[in-house]
Amino acid sequence: MLDREEFIEQAHFFGVLLERLGQDITLQELLELCRFEVLATTKLPMAIAFLSAELKHSGVMAPGMRKISHYFTPFQTFIVEQSESDRGRFDFKTALKILKHEADYRGRSDNNRQGFFFYQFETLCRNRLSYDSGLKAMSEDPLYDENWKEWILIVRRQLGFVDLADLIYGRSEEFVTYRKRHLGPDAEAEYPILFGEREGKIAFANRKKDPLFLFSAMQRQLGYPAVPKHEIVSNTLEMIPQIQRRMERLELRLKLMEDEQKHGIDITKFYAGQKVIPLDD
Numbered sequence: 001m002l003d004r005e006e007f008i009e010q011a012h013f014f015g016v017l018l019e020r021l022g023q024d025i026t027l028q029e030l031l032e033l034c035r036f037e038v039l040a041t042t043k044l045p046m047a048i049a050f051l052s053a054e055l056k057h058s059g060v061m062a063p064g065m066r067k068i069s070h071y072f073t074p075f076q077t078f079i080v081e082q083s084e085s086d087r088g089r090f091d092f093k094t095a096l097k098i099l100k101h102e103a104d105y106r107g108r109s110d111n112n113r114q115g116f117f118f119y120q121f122e123t124l125c126r127n128r129l130s131y132d133s134g135l136k137a138m139s140e141d142p143l144y145d146e147n148w149k150e151w152i153l154i155v156r157r158q159l160g161f162v163d164l165a166d167l168i169y170g171r172s173e174e175f176v177t178y179r180k181r182h183l184g185p186d187a188e189a190e191y192p193i194l195f196g197e198r199e200g201k202i203a204f205a206n207r208k209k210d211p212l213f214l215f216s217a218m219q220r221q222l223g224y225p226a227v228p229k230h231e232i233v234s235n236t237l238e239m240i241p242q243i244q245r246r247m248e249r250l251e252l253r254l255k256l257m258e259d260e261q262k263h264g265i266d267i268t269k270f271y272a273g274q275k276v277i278p279l280d281d
Contacts, residue, residue, distance in 0.1 A: 007107035097228035115224035174200025
């Protein structure tokens, strides 16, 4: 795990990239500028310099982040890799928002593994990313211990066959309380407990429901950041004036056709302000 100041500077770095990405400047130049803005006592300037060289060489950042996996986590690399893929609709700006919130959460939390799991898993759900590759990247995060890594790989295999709420409930202290209440005070859990009593109650209350309700309740209770998702830009307001002008032209054409059918078109009305000279003169 990196020091807290590293994650604070990472959050600033991703935020600067997000803020200036739409400006008239290339990503390579933007990385060079950011390298001098982050705190020099951290390792982030060296990581940015390596990413800048890799970007100039290959045109993408994910391979460079994978080469320095001791600094960037596999989940961070996975998010950038998905945004650089030509197959999906997951854009780079949304990836930067996700990375900014995650780095900020790492910098101000005390290894809240439950909150990190839900933030990362909800990121996969809301942005329709690959569960197989995403959960594998999550299991390789140094934040999780061996029990967590083993359980995340179990979720990876059983997701789609077993409800996520059931998987969480089975590893919670609430489930241990249920066993003791029905099997006796000596009953213990057969697997390592990863979630507390609060998370177990929330999971039990959201069984066989839309997972978004589960995520919403966990986000309120655990206090992890709201997961950014792809925003669809609507150009309806820009199209209204164009549609209105087209309707006016259609109405004018229909009126001309009706006049022609009735008694012909009086073209003199189009000469407004001009003097009509009789043909006899």
